[in-house]
Amino acid sequence: MASLNVLVLVCLGYVALLFLVAFAADRLAATGRSTWLRSPLVYTLSLSIYCTAWTFYGAVGYAARSGLEFVTIYVGPTLVMIGWWWGLRKLVRVGRSQRVTSIADLISSRYGKSNTLAICVTILAVISVTPYIALQLQSITLSFSIFAEADPNNSYNEIASVFWVAAGLAVFAILFGTRNLDANERHHGVVTAVAIEAVVKLVALLAVGIFVVWGVAGGVGQTMARIDASEIGQWNIDRGRWATITFLAAAAFVCLPRMFQVMVVENDDERHLRTAAWAFPLYLLLMSLFVVPIAVVGLDLMPEGANPDLFVLTVPLSQGQQGLAMLSFLGGFSSATSMVIVAAMALSTMVSNHIVMPIWLSSRGTGASVSGDVRSIVLLSRRVSIAAIMALGYFYYRLSGGGAALAAIGLIAFAGIAQILPALVGGLFWRGATRTGALAGLTVGFVLWLYTLLLPGIGGEAMPANVMASGPFGLSWLRPQALFGIDGLDPMVHSVMWSLSLNAAAFCVVSLFGFPSPIERLQAAQFVNVFEHSAGPRGWVGSVAQSEDLMIMSQRILGAREAQVFFHAEAQRQGARGYLPEPTPKFLERLERELAGSVGAATAHAMIGQIVGGSSVSVEDLLAVADESAQLLEYSSRLEAKSDELGRTAHQLREANEKLTQISLQKDNFLSQVSHELRTPMTSIRAFSEILRDTEGLEPEEQTRYATIIHDEALRLTRLLDDLLDLSVLENGQxxxxxxxxxxxxxxxxxxxxxxxxxxxxxxxxxxxxxxxxxxxxxxxxxxxxxxxxxxxxxxxxxxxxxxxxxxxxxxxxxxxxxxxxxxxxxxxxxxxxxxxxxxxxxxxxxxxxxxxxxxxxxxxxxxxxxxxxxxxxxxxxxxxxxxxxxxxxxx
Amino acid sequence: MSRRVMLVEDEPNITEAIRFLLIRDGWEVETHADGTDAVEVISSAKPDLVILDVMLPGKSGMEILTDLRARDDLKGLPVLMLTARGQSRDRDMAEKAGVSRFMTKPFSNSEVLTAVRDLHAQATQT
The missing domain is CATH 3.30.565.10 (Histidine kinase-like ATPase, C-terminal domain)
Known part of the structure; x- marks a missing residue:
């Protein structure tokens, strides 16, 4: 029997191998020689993180407990892949054209960049996925414990091992999920490692299955006979449960953050979906092929009370197949680790982008531009988020005691994450869907899920027994598992029915009664009609026609002469004659820079994008364009204000000038008046004094009269001078x-x-x-x-x-x-x-x-x-x- | 031949002084103190010469001069203008309006007499 130490060594070795693979893949991707990394096969295999430890171990347990119902877990995604691949294609196209980074980002982007929605989705995802991560940790420790029981030097500490596993996975996720900030959020290293793990878990499960069928049961015929004899083989179908779980699995396949990460965010080429549409169901088929045989044989072989969740491990062990058991363990380990790593990465992106960064940016006050400083902050917040999510999973495991059956926890998580579905599907296909509708639906669904499924599942303090039995405050129609008096349903079916139907109803009704904001309408068009708005996956193909268009556009912006000079120089640089260079990426880049000098970077990018058609013009682009126009408007309004101000100054100057002219005129008039008033009495004085002097023989009365006039006029002069002086003194304020x-x-x-x-x-x-x-x-x-x-x-x-x-x-x-x-x-x-x-x-x-x-x-x-x-x-x-x-x- | 002078002046003391001078020199003198009807008074009195003040109540000497020059019967009437606002602008305006002689107050009595005699002589010669 392999000692625990050997097991630990194997684990470490396996993880080291994954590290190497991931590292090599990252390096290869960085050098651009990574064509095989971008093959449809790797994409399909990466999708297999759908199959977690829950599927690896739990399916057998599920089959052992509930018969063929486990099939629903596989049927759901299969139906989606085969029957709804066109929907997935739309999702992938939207994701790529809008450059979304997570499902929260997608939802928020669709509904007018609402960060509130993004936060809701993020919180919902974290709450739903945390138990799921705990589940993976549990599966790893359970499998450890199987080996530990058989080890004579038993020093196994379950809690410690969970802690170290969680810490180890956090380190892996941090190392490969946040090594650098890629604009597209692609992680070739992680995806490659996940693909390798997909192969390992498939091989392991197939090996155990083959061993069980041919090594234990003694061939296909024998196995079928055993199955027929077992209860498991009976197709006793609870239709409600089957339909519900199939639907949940399908919904989860689309909505789970980790699935969205590998399916949409990490997608290199949407044509890969075509391969995955048949290859992934095939993978699922292979994964499920031996579930029933293992369960049936396990039930036969193992003692009463043995945990059927671990048959995949315990059956080979009981047959002395150490190597096979080890491989099986590695398969389970792979399932758990790949899920945890990708889930932690996806969640950390959401938490960091929608919760941590907005808080950090608003606490900084000023809008920080994307500088190196911010990049390091983003990376730090991602890393802290990963650690926090792993810690959450660890504590959930500690709190829940790890007792519940694997499948039950998985289904609860599925039901939670499925609450995103109405907003997602509505957003993709219904232009009338609004932000408030999505918010209402999400809230209603989330609360109902919490109340009818998650809290009763946790039990204890979270959901007291008396509430379970007779409803809160004695309101029996509010009993968590019998809402509105609908009793006797399977709790799972009950919860999913209520939460999803009311979620969808709230979403539709609120959307119908509300009006989408302009940006929502814009985004709705971009999402719903994504195939009309974006070009195919081939990328842009240069042609002379485009060069002409670019030339015409550039002439308008740069001016005819400058544009011709620029195009001519570019053509010469390419070794071509004339004025039309090939629209190579380099040329386009230079042209964009040239145009950006005149119209701003965002506008230039949008314009070239529109003509070349390589990337569609996203709403961010349009908003950036609007920002630039707003800046231009601001400049022009500032100029206008300046010119107004100058106008006012000129007006004031004109007024002052007029006033001065008027004052000068007044002064002239005044002097003229003074002159007149002084000269008039002087005239009399002079005239009569000359008469007195020159006239001989004047009568004495005449002499007296004329002297009196002279005297009076002299007095008048004096009075006038007195008045003038008086007035002058008064006016001067002296x-x-x-x-x-x-x-x-x-x-x-x-x-x-x-x-x-x-x-x-x-x-x-x-x-x-x-x-x-x-x-x-x-x-x-x-x-x-x-x-x-x-x-x-x-x-x-x-x-x-x-x-x-x-x-x-x-x-x-x-x-x-x-x-x-x-x-x-x-x-x-x-x-x-x-x-x-x-x-x-x-x-x-x-x-x-x-x-x-x-x-x-x-x-x-x-x-x-x-x-x-x-x-x-x-x-x-x-x-x-x-x-x-x-x-x-x-x-x- | 007649030696009749019309004196249009609103300052009584100045009127008296000029009147005294001209009568002593052998002129017939009529006086008028208001600008408003000055043109009509002159027109009906038909003097040989007019002495006109610039600042008159009712109508300024400048306007009266312009009106006189606009009438055929009074076009050639010699006009001696007296002003107390001794500004060159006024002299220019008066000359444009067709003044015969322009004098600034206060004037010397002999100047006035000389001017009246000269203007009268010129008028009778032509």
Whole structure:
């Protein structure tokens, strides 16, 4: 009997061989001389990771327990391969054209790049597949234990061995699954190793079968007789279970992450599917060929209570066939390891791409571009994910105690992963499917699966017995294995029926009532009509026609001359004459770079892709194009904003210039006015002084009169100069206010008496002295000046027969308001604004003033924090003077 | 032959001074202080010479001059213009409008008398 140590050595040797194979295959793939690696045979064999330890060991156990039902596990994938290979072809085409990296990526990509969906699928996959990985670990330790029992130096520790196996597989998966980041997520090393393992497990199972049939049972006839005698041979078919499990196996074959990995992601050429369509069912047939004989003979040979799951090992051992048992062990070991490695790889891609990286990127805040830095982070997160998934499997094994039959765990996993099916198939064939529909279906299916199958399967704390028996909160129609009162069904059938039908129903209903977003619609078209959108698997074939198209396109982008020069140079480089080079990959690459300089990399790629047709334009490409256009738009809008700004600046400058011109004009006018006002009295003075000097014999009265005119005009000049200086001081703000306190009535008294002295015309002043007893804090002299001005104006201009000036005072909101209204005909409406301007004289007649009085008043009132305005709505001229009454002056 | 002068000036003291000078020199002097109807007044009075202020209420001396020159009967009337806004721009404008002589205030009395005599002599010679 082989010692455990020998077994361990054989295992290590076998793993070392796989390492070598994987390493060699990777190297070969890297050098590009890997044609045989890309053969349909390797592809077909890699698909055999469908046959895990569950199939290798478990099928026999399954047959021993439930008769021929195990066949369903093989029938499902066979039906898919033969009857639905066109569907698989579509899946592969979509996967390749969209460059998907996992089933989660595919689903998310189909439904508008929804990462929420990707996370859902990832979580579902991890939860479904973890028990499955645990199952593989269990099978390895079980098989170890068979050899350990027979070993006299029994030092076998089951838990430790599971741990080391898990660790070893994690290392393998990390080494070959994450050696480098391939854009296409292809792993030639792993796939080749898986293919080798497929051969090993097939050979092992066939060898055991042949031994059993010819070595133990004694030939085909004898075996058939034994089978006929056994219960197993009876075709007692539970139709519901058969149909359900066949369907589940078919669904799992498509949806399992590891199957998706080898079937779609690792696919090199979709024509391989044609070979696989017949070769893989053949493989399955061979794998199942001897299951029943082994089970029947095992049941006969082995003692009562022996684990039928291990007949493949124990039957040869019991017959003393050490070598055969060892081969059988290696077969089982191969089944388990290949599954675990590929599953861990596929899951880690999903976990890393959809959960770890988004979190890392968002925690970084800024959008990191794909740099070397990010690549190493991606690899690290993949590796950590693989380790975490293996750890999950290990802990599930420890928790579940490894008791349940292999087949049961496998079926639970199948049912879980099958929840992806509606979203997947709907996504491939139904353009109306929406993201929310997929999300709803997945959620409903997942929850029901969890509640009706996984938790009852785990039992214990996860699903208390009273809930199982009478439903949660005593609601019997919610019993996990008899939902809505449908009782008596097989738990598996029950769960699959409810979860998948409600999943599909939720998916359809929500999809029908929702509207897909634009990107979803775009993706739907890309998926559903993938054969119209993408070229065949041959890759692009260069032709002169394409070169012409490229030339035309390039001329539009680069300009006719530049494009011709570029194409001519390229043609010469290829040794051809003329302007049309062959569209070799190198030429296309250079052209793309050339175009990228003008239209951006993504656009250039999409354009060339469209013409050459090698790779279809994916939504990512279109989005990248949109990004570039958005950038261009942003640039142009920035330019526009800049030009707007310049326009505004120009406008402001123009306005400032106009203002300056206006001010300059005003200054000219002012000087001209001043000149006029000064020259007029001077003219009189000069004329009359010359008359006095030159005229002989002037009458004394005449002399006196002319001297008086000279005197008056001299006074007028002085007044004018005083006013001008006053105004200038006020306008420049250099005035010193002489603040004082007094009663308003005193101020008005002073103003009236000053304004009326020496008046040629009399004017009645109407006052309400009682209202005027308002204390005022202001420059009282300036205030008096304003009132004098107004009263004097009234006196001068009021054209009534008996002129009257009414002075009314009131106080409003801390402001003193003084209204002065005369009973004349007032100031014409269109002149009212002008009266406060310098040199403004409204009436035709001269009244001795230069027209600066009101301008000065306005300046004074502004200095005093008040205002002077023309008061509309009166018959006569009406002015309103207002200023702060109290002690708070405008800070001027 | 007649020596009638029409003086259009709104500043009373200046009007009085010029009037005094011209009467002493033997001229008949009529005065008018408003620009608005100046052209009509001149047209009906038919003086031999006009002394015209520029800044007049109602209508500026420039406009009055332009109107005078636009009329056949007053085209050749000698016009002596006086202005207190001694800017070269005004002189240019006046000359364009067809002024006979342009003087800036304050003027010397003898200059005014000389100008009136010269203009009158020129007008009567032609």
């Amino acid at each position: 005035v010193n206010l002489n603040m004082g306190e007094g009663l308003l009535t005193e101020v008005l008294d002073r103003a009236v008496s000053t304004a009326m002295t020496g008046a040629s015309r009399d004017m009645r002043i109407l006052r309400h002295v009682s209202d005027e007893r308002i204390p005022v804090h202001s420059d009282l002299d300036r205030l008096t000046q304003v009132f004098i001005n107004l009263i004097a104006n009234a006196r001068k201009y009021c054209d009534a027969n008996t002129p009257e000036l009414s002075i009314r005072v009131h106080e409003v909101g801390g402001k003193v308001v003084v209204d002065m209204v005369d009973n004349g005909s007032g100031i014409p409406r269109d002149s009212r604004k002008l009266v406060f301007e310098k040199f403004a004289r409204v009436s035709a007649e001269r009244a001795g003033g230069a027209g600066l009085g009101l301008a000065i008043c306005r300046e004074i009132m502004q200095r005093l924090g008040g205002d002077i305005t023309y008061l509309n709505g009166h018959q006569g001229a009406a002015f309103r003077v207002s200023f702060p009454s109290g002690y708070q002056l405008a800070a001027q």
